[in-house]
Amino acid sequence: MNAMTRKEYLLLQKKKRRHLMGVFPAQYPKEILWAMNVVPAEIWDPPLQTTAASAHLQSYICSVVQLGLELVLQGKGDIVDAFLFPHTCDSIQNMASVIFDYIGAHKPCYFFYHPKAPYSTAAREFYRQQLRDLADSLSSQFGPLDPNLLREKVAQGQYIARLLEELYQLRAQNRLGITNVAFYELIRRGEYLFPDDWAPELEKHVKQKKESGGNSQVPILLSGVLPNPAELLKLLDELQVLVAHDDLLSGSRRLLVPGNDFKDPFDQLTESYFSMPPCSTRASSMERRRNYLFKLIETTGARGVLFDIVKFCEPEWFDIPSLQESLKERGIPSLVLDTELNQGLSGQMSTRVEAFIETLHKV
Amino acid sequence: MSMYQTARYHFMKDVGAPALLQFQKKRKRKHPGIPNPHLGPPLKCSGRLREIMTRHYFLSRFAPGAKPVAWVTSGAPVELLRAFDFYTVYPENHGALCGARKMGPELCSEAENRGYHPDLCSYARIDLGTAFSGKTPTGRLPRPDLLFCSNNICQTVLYWFKALSHYWDIPLILFDTPYNFEDIREHDILYMARQLEEMIPELERISGRKFSETRFQKIATIARDSATLWGEVLATMKNRPAPMSIFDAFVHLAPIVSLRGLPVALEYYKILLDELQDRVHQGIGAITNEKKRLMWDNIAIWFKIRDWSLLFAERGFNFVAATYTNAWAETIQYLDPRSPFESMAKTYGLVILNNNLNHRLELMARMVKDYQVDGLVVHSDRSCKPYSVGQYDLKRLLSERLGINAVVIEADMTDSRAYSEEQARTRLEAFFEALESEA
Numbered sequence: 001m002n003a004m005t006r007k008e009y010l011l012l013q014k015k016k017r018r019h020l021m022g023v024f025p026a027q028y029p030k031e032i033l034w035a036m037n038v039v040p041a042e043i044w045d046p047p048l049q050t051t052a053a054s055a056h057l058q059s060y061i062c063s064v065v066q067l068g069l070e071l072v073l074q075g076k077g078d079i080v081d082a083f084l085f086p087h088t089c090d091s092i093q094n095m096a097s098v099i100f101d102y103i104g105a106h107k108p109c110y111f112f113y114h115p116k117a118p119y120s121t122a123a124r125e126f127y128r129q130q131l132r133d134l135a136d137s138l139s140s141q142f143g144p145l146d147p148n149l150l151r152e153k154v155a156q157g158q159y160i161a162r163l164l165e166e167l168y169q170l171r172a173q174n175r176l177g178i179t180n181v182a183f184y185e186l187i188r189r190g191e192y193l194f195p196d197d198w199a200p201e202l203e204k205h206v207k208q209k210k211e212s213g214g215n216s217q218v219p220i221l222l223s224g225v226l227p228n229p230a231e232l233l234k235l236l237d238e239l240q241v242l243v244a245h246d247d248l249l250s251g252s253r254r255l256l257v258p259g260n261d262f263k264d265p266f267d268q269l270t271e272s273y274f275s276m277p278p279c280s281t282r283a284s285s286m287e288r289r290r291n292y293l294f295k296l297i298e299t300t301g302a303r304g305v306l307f308d309i310v311k312f313c314e315p316e317w318f319d320i321p322s323l324q325e326s327l328k329e330r331g332i333p334s335l336v337l338d339t340e341l342n343q344g345l346s347g348q349m350s351t352r353v354e355a356f357i358e359t360l361h362k363v
Numbered sequence: 364m365s366m367y368q369t370a371r372y373h374f375m376k377d378v379g380a381p382a383l384l385q386f387q388k389k390r391k392r393k394h395p396g397i398p399n400p401h402l403g404p405p406l407k408c409s410g411r412l413r414e415i416m417t418r419h420y421f422l423s424r425f426a427p428g429a430k431p432v433a434w435v436t437s438g439a440p441v442e443l444l445r446a447f448d449f450y451t452v453y454p455e456n457h458g459a460l461c462g463a464r465k466m467g468p469e470l471c472s473e474a475e476n477r478g479y480h481p482d483l484c485s486y487a488r489i490d491l492g493t494a495f496s497g498k499t500p501t502g503r504l505p506r507p508d509l510l511f512c513s514n515n516i517c518q519t520v521l522y523w524f525k526a527l528s529h530y531w532d533i534p535l536i537l538f539d540t541p542y543n544f545e546d547i548r549e550h551d552i553l554y555m556a557r558q559l560e561e562m563i564p565e566l567e568r569i570s571g572r573k574f575s576e577t578r579f580q581k582i583a584t585i586a587r588d589s590a591t592l593w594g595e596v597l598a599t600m601k602n603r604p605a606p607m608s609i610f611d612a613f614v615h616l617a618p619i620v621s622l623r624g625l626p627v628a629l630e631y632y633k634i635l636l637d638e639l640q641d642r643v644h645q646g647i648g649a650i651t652n653e654k655k656r657l658m659w660d661n662i663a664i665w666f667k668i669r670d671w672s673l674l675f676a677e678r679g680f681n682f683v684a685a686t687y688t689n690a691w692a693e694t695i696q697y698l699d700p701r702s703p704f705e706s707m708a709k710t711y712g713l714v715i716l717n718n719n720l721n722h723r724l725e726l727m728a729r730m731v732k733d734y735q736v737d738g739l740v741v742h743s744d745r746s747c748k749p750y751s752v753g754q755y756d757l758k759r760l761l762s763e764r765l766g767i768n769a770v771v772i773e774a775d776m777t778d779s780r781a782y783s784e785e786q787a788r789t790r791l792e793a794f795f796e797a798l799e800s801e802a
Binding site: 055056057058060061065085087089090091093094095096097098100101102103111113115116117118120121122123125126129133280283285286287311312314315317318319320321322324325338 | 477478479480482483484487514517518519521522523525526528529530535536537539541542544545548550553554557558561562719720721724743745748749751752753754755756757760773
């Protein structure tokens with residue numbers, strides 16, 4: 001699987017008679033898709049030039065949305081059988097409506113609204129119903145949902161959660177022996193691999209763990225939407241920096257908390273949603289976000305936090321001042337980068353990162 | 364609540380506020396405005412509106428300690444808070460006021476100096492700037508006991524109120540409204556209704572008052588009647604000439620946003636409607652020579668209202684419809700005080716910005732016909748993504764379907780730094796030419 005590109009892998013899945021679902025960021029119950037033999041192919045930062053999307057979107061809309069729409073307009077999503085739009089933010093919400101109502105995706109479109117914090121008691125019942133509704137609507141295209149298969153896939157999701165937890169722990173101890181670039185390539189393969197293929201890859205890395213990690217690298221936390229531009233991770237590798245953990249929307253903020261065991265898989269999925277790490281797109285309180293960062297810093301020994309924030313990402317940018325202030329109060333250095341996806345790192349940005357890392361050496 | 368602060372509040376209500384209004388009236392008489400030949404006679408009601416809003420902001424200063432104070436988003440079901448006698452302040456209304464007074468950049472900078480990015484919503488930056496600096500054209504805004512927010516207008520208000528909640532360490536209550544990608548579903552309504560019911564113990568705790576369903580129903584009735592009247596006010600613009608313009612409506616919107624559910628809003632719209640109906644009978648228009656009728660999409664550009672009302676009036680163009688002003692009337696038919704929770708869920712869950720873009724397209728197409736609209740001005744508002752994303756297609760589809768001229772203006776509702784006069788004028792001149800060349 002490793003040698004295959006994302007596209008080759010997805011085409012192979014079609015040959016295997018699996019269905020493909022193009023999924024926009026960020027939060028959705030992938031176990032339901034797995035149980036219906038559907039491979040979710042997440043659309044975060046397709047490597048495209050934005051040309052056609054500019055006719056539909058203003059320049060002040062973030063590049064996640066610009067690139068996602070571009071993918072649809074250029075027909076690059078033609079291999080998928082359907083699209084799923086989780087309700088992540090205003091821009092993704094409206095992009096979904098632009099595609100569904102105005103442009104036409106020429107594919108079935110599904111939508112998934114998840115409740116926002118602070119949660120009411122009614123939110124749990126609503127979320128459970130949302131899961132059932134999604135399963136019902138998918139069944140008209142992909143066939144009925146087999147409850148046993150769902151149970152199996154929920155268990156598989158839990159197993160993957162445990163593997164990821166272990167991987168992140170090993171990463172923090174620098175016992176994986178792989179670069180930042182390689183680590184996030186592995187994590188990001190979960191954006192399109194079927195669990196039957198992803199779990200063995202994760203297992204392999206867990207088994208290959210080293211007995212002890214080196215301590216020559218500077219550990220930091222990476223926060224933001226996703227690890228892009230790729231040049232940032234390369235630069236961190238060059239600077240002998242270890243991304244010891246992350247607070248990324250595409251990364252640890254979607255990690256399930258392993259260990260729960262509900263008889264009803266829908267109950268399990270509901271519990272998973274409400275026990276996820278805090279996230280700006282779910283409007284988690286500043287206190288929860290701050291405490292989560294502090295916990296990660298404590299457990300990983302990170303010396304600073306690098307916020308890699310996508311330009312025009314409202315949910316992220318609103319939280320930054322309070323988070324930075326909280327970190328400052330604890331004497332933890334942080335740096336905020338205002339980045340565009342796939343645009344590389346400017347010389348000025350690289351210099352800022354280098355200067356920031358230099359200060360961490362002194363911490 | 365403190366006895367001293369309660370007594371002070373009532374003193375200001377009974378003595379201070381009337382004295383202030385008297386003083387303002389005298390000052391206004393000394394400096395009457397100069398009539399413009401392109402504009403019809405000003406609405407007589409405007410004075411009354413000024414009194415109501417001045418009094419509202421003035422008394423808000425004395426509310427803390429006398430009444431529980433809440434800051435509320437414009438789309439939140441405030442009727443529930445009124446049942447607990449909250450004094451409510453609307454940061455969006457305050458933002459609009461700051462924008463109209465051209466204070467947007469100054470207050471936004473206050474938030475930016477604290478790390479808030481200049482790309483963020485300018486209402487939010489103004490409000491956070493006010494919270495941090497205390498600067499406001501209203502004298503002083505009261506510090507709230509509660510933040511009450513609904514994401515039926517945007518998710519931004521939630522992020523913004525979360526920041527306020529953290530800054531002041533006060534509770535935030537959210538009315539979470541599932542976005543209607545397609546039709547609203549029964550379990551959406553149930554979820555929203557249950558949230559309202561669940562808020563009651565928390566509101567009782569914060570306000571120290573017991574909930575009364577009868578009182579809630581009375582307030583819902585007032586809110587429904589006020590919003591219905593507001594809809595009738597807007598509908599007077601179906602007449603030719605329209606007795607008011609959307610620029611007037613942007614201003615006269617304040618009570619239905621900020622004082623919804625209070626008798627003063629109901630009384631005000633009765634007076635306003637009477638005056639407008641009278642103007643219709645007499646053939647008095649908002650502008651003296653109404654040649655073309657326009658529709659506005661999105662929030663107003665508050666710092667350009669005065670300039671643009673003259674700019675368009677000079678050419679005989681009158682704005683007679685707007686999706687923005689319509690938003691506070693559009694779903695009011697769902698509100699049934701006999702079942703306030705469920706009906707309120709529907710009323711607030713179906714507002715324009717919580718609905719898919721197909722709904723907006725159909726609504727605008729209907730409004731173009733109902734109001735006999737000749738042209739469309741689309742404000743692409745940098746601050747408001749849910750209102751703005753999709754507008755390019757909306758403009759194209761409406762132009763193709765209905766054959767009307769349309770123009771997109773890139774701007775911001777309050778931050779004039781994100782507005783280019785030259786670019787806007789160039790686009791508007793081309794739009795004016797196209798409109799004037801029509802038969």
